[in-house]
């Protein structure tokens with residue numbers, strides 16, 4: 001349960017802003033006892049904030065999820081806010097890493113390792129009936145800036161519990177007879193996470209998500225143009241097709257993704273150099289558009305599926 005003493009008893013809060021989240025901003029702070037640096041997310045009390053804290057707290061501690069150290073519930077002149085102290089991820093965001101990839105080209109095996117790490121975080125959530133619903137490169141951070149850095153997922157501002165009523169209200173249904181609509185739209189929330197994984201993997205392979213890209217993906221007309229895709233393994237392309245499948249009911253689920261050879265045996269994926277580094281460097285000016293494009297797509301998916 002959240003601590004109710006003032007956070008300033010235990011932490012020195014710096015005004016270094018590390019970033020802005022959906023429900024609040026992220027500052028740097030350090031613990032007065034051990035002098036350690038942490039990240040602090042300030043959330044003004046609301047149902048969304050309580051849901052974000054509750055869900056993040058439930059999954060904190062998994063290797064590829066940013067862990068929560070402490071949660072304080074403090075009130076400043078009347079309004080209550082939640083103060084979430086997290087481990088400080090010093091390695092920055094995933095694509096900054098790939099962008100300034102110094103040591104030679106970014107290879108397909110590195111892309112496979114990254115995907116395996118993100119997919120294991122998504123599997124951990126989906127197995128607990130939680131959909132993240134805001135999977136994007138900016139929410140994937142490294143613990144350290146060097147090769148030992150571990151990739152972790154953060155920002156549960158859009159996360160939600162799914163399939164929750166399937167277990168409560170209809171305990172008696174036999175899974176293979178129940179009509180899809182009985183399971184409710186929630187099951188689509190998980191499939192929107194899979195779609196995001198597909199886009200992340202597609203970008204990882206050096207495909208700039210041009211504005212036209214979203215239309216092509218939604219209509220399933222995206223392709224694997226040469227020369228970027230010539231060397232990329234068939235497993236990888238089949239996996240992307242399965243994750244970017246337009247019909248959410250036909251899209252792969254996280255277990256099918258995890259057992260694809262490209263993910264399961266990422267250590268054996270050929271070290272084919274990918275165009276990502278070049279694309280992210282050259283495409284620097286298009287990168288913000290790409291991010292906006294992804295934000296819009298995620299927002300539309302959240303609306304679509306919530307209305308199903």
Ligand SMILES: O=C(Nc1cc(-c2cc3c([nH]2)[C@]2(CCCNC2)CNC3=O)ccn1)c1cccc(C(F)(F)F)c1
Nearest residue numbers: 018019020021026039087088089090092138139154155
């Ligand atoms: O962002 C850093 N550390 C960090 C950051 C977060 C963090 C949480 C959230 C976010 N970051 C974002 C910021 C905007 C982009 N999306 C992610 C929005 N939502 C969140 O919930 C959590 C833990 N450590 C960082 C980067 C480089 C150096 C350092 C430092 F110098 F402090 F070591 C910290």
